[in-house]
Amino acid sequence: MTTKLMGQKVQRVEDQRFLRGQGRYADDVAVGSDTLHAAVLRSPHAHARIVDIDVSEVLDLEGVHAVWTYDDLTGPMAEPLPLLIPHPALTRGRTQYALADGEVNYMGEAVAFVVADDRYVAEDAVGRIRVDYEVLPAVVGLPAARAAEHLVHEDVPGNLGARLEQEVGDARAAIEEAPHRLELDLTVERSSCQPLEGRGTVARWDPDLNRLQAWTSTQSSTGVRAALAVKLGLDLGQVDVITPDVGGGFGVKINHPWPEELLVPLAAKALGRTVKFTEDRREHFISTAHERGQQHHIEVGFDDDGRLLGLDVEFWHDHGAYTPYGLIVPIITSTQLLGPYKPHNYRVVFESLYTNTVMVTPYRGAGRPQGCYAMERTMDAIAGYLGKDRTEVRAVNFIQPEEFPYDHGLVFQDGRELEYDSGDYPAMLEKIKALVGWEEFPAFKAEMAALGRNVGIGLACYVEGTGVGPYEGAHVHIETSGKVKVATGLTTQGQGHATVFAQLVADELGVKFEDVEVVTGDTRRMPYAVGTFASRAAVMSGSAVHLAAQRAREKVLKIAADALEVDELDLQIVDGVVSVKGAPPDSVGASIDLGTVSVLSNPLRYAFDEASKAATQFSVGDPGKPPVAEDDEPGLEGKDFYSPERATFASGMHAVIVETDPDTAEIKILKYAVVHDCGNLINPMIVEGQIHGGVAQGVGGALYERMAYDESGQLLNASFMDFLMPYVTEVPDGIDIDHLETPSPLNPLGIKGAGEAGVIPSAAVFAAAIEDAEGIPVTAMPISPSELFALRQSKEPS
């Protein structure tokens, strides 16, 4: 029997290509000189009326093929871009136009679109377009949005896009009656994903097939396809969207369609030429999406043990200039804030507000980092108030292992109940304490203090709803060569899907891992799919791939049983060969390889090679029956879909020990520990890789990254020169990881998502550790050495 691959540290098959520079990204598609290149004129102002656009200097420029402004768009293209996720509370949702219609609402908004022989000419042409703007007051930051002295959209009073309240029990009354009460105000600044590959779209119109093909760097190829069909007035069947290798998504590429994602295909169709747009880094900063900016006010009532009696959270979410992704981020904050705890009485209300800044869509973690920060800082504050150990206060509030499924009585981001399916938080707490050395830390701190060094420890817990619906599907095709081709519709941005899905298929079908080839995000191969977000790929497509492989296996066994004239139950599949269990390996007539089964699955009239002769009409089949049975179809394929009732809830705990420099306030990470529960692990190495990447991104979010907008709405750090991302020098040398595996009962593999986990507790865990080191409350994240220095100054007696 072949070793089961589920749970094995199988090396990633993708890395051979990636590490040898053979990855094929959107910009690598259609590299010939026939391809035209697009550039976009973007607003230099955060808020302005467009008085006039003069393109006369560009029209006759050699090498320019098209210059479009809003006035050149017609039909659905002249309508606002889709509001992807409507919500009843989003009463004033607004989306931008593919090209601005008379008004711009953030610096970077697309105003004009040029297609030229190459990017140089296109950018020169963009530079010659003259736009006359009437600059309007810009609303920048949550205080300005809330004050509403100026409005982002004239018809949105108070800059208020949505207000949503959920309540379980009577939080305010419970707080009033509680023996102890605390209030906290906590803020988190904006950041952004910054995948190393920005956006990119290539499109080609085939006049012979009357068909559009688009390659785009997206997290949802089916979503882009549907949008393209609607916007360009095409039948869905006329549009193929292919996702090539994607150099990182981290959430920003789930939003779609971007203006360029529509304009490039439109230009390809209009000009009859292949057209390409490849975003540059500045464009990624100013014209995609950001996240994280929120202010929180928390009131909590608790008993002498620190047990939550009532929790009342009010927060303000800065969603930027537009709301294409609905209320997903603040809804996630408002529900996932609860983490592993039972609040007993909980009220949460948020306001989602417009500002004249880049719009907000989910960034890895998607509202959870803010929620975790709010909840975990509250736990720390309660412990501090009661003089108790921070882990004790958490422990008394945990949902207990026997309480699953645990229904919070709230509605989650997928419109379903917030019901946790599995987990073991007390066991996890013990693991993280052991891993980081929680009990030993006071001695270490004293030892360091004697040397004049400041150290602090922080801990944060989170629960993450992963694998939200509605569904994903998979198709498994066993070729006559015995090779297995697998397709699933969601896309890949480096997660290692080609490895883990091949592991699942190899296990289920009994084929060699290297004989399985996985394709993702190609609508020609799997037209029904949703996308890659919410840590859902393994849960959703993994389950679908597993089920599709089961369907294929059933068919293999049925055909093989016929051919070998044995009962299906007596058969096994090992290394691509179906054989009778217990029969000697070389016994004649006791085995058949998968390739031959595939040949037999397709009754032929015409042979095309030696193998196919076996399937022709004088060779096989019962003359008394139709060659293809009524309930069957030709070919050796399996297809299935997985659609869960609700999300499955992964969980984790992080702890960090930091050292702060007494003079420079530099913050150094001494130890970082992670305990993680994503149910059964398909590939522990890939899960650990996800955790490493998430922690690195979280370090950036907690200590370095911010969007430096000035009061006029200019983004001052729109380059890697000024926007600080952690290098390897800023990421902990080693991350200690331990796994807990509580299988999910919601899917056949017992798995939960792992993609976002590493980044969720960062702000919380660093704020806690720095506060512990310094003895100064840390209430705003991220925190830089300069800010920590300023905090120290403000606390010193004057």
Add this chain to the structure above:
Amino acid sequence: MRIAGSNVIDQPVDKVWDALLDPRVLVATIPGCERLESTGENTYAMTVTAGVAAIKGTYSGSCSLSDLEDRESLVMKLQGAGAPGTVDATVNVRFSEPAPGQTEISYDADAVVGGMVGGVGQRMLSSVSKRMAGEFFANVGNAISQPPLVEPAETPAGVASAQPAVFTAPAKTGGISSRDDFIKGIAVGAGLVVLGVVVGGIFGRRRG
């Protein structure tokens, strides 16, 4: 962003004032200024080629003036736009005499720098502006002792020939222009602010 600073020229206020009122001086001393044009009362158009860091380009600018106190102060509103970005600024300019035979010019600009320059070059703008202002005033000081030979490039219809309205910069061979191309190249913020100072001067003369 705010850009404030002051420079002292070793020439008496009267001479500095007069020099600053001479568009032939200005077009030759403002780094990157290629063209200066009177477009009507209280309004001027100008063309400046400049760059901040690697972001170079040509800006078309305009300005309007208010609150003029002859030889003392003025307020200028400036707009400049080009492919690399935009500048909108309000500049308060004051003239004083710190010592006999010297003129101090103080400027305080509240500028909104937008577009690519604003995002990528912003952190350099403040220091560059101050350096450029110093460069410019030094040029003006030199120009007073060594007047440039610049003739009007054209005389638009409707403007008296005695009052030439369009000036272009001379070939950059003389001693009054900055020879430092790098410094010149990073002059957009300073260039426009300084331009405000000098165009204000022109207006002052016309009223005076």
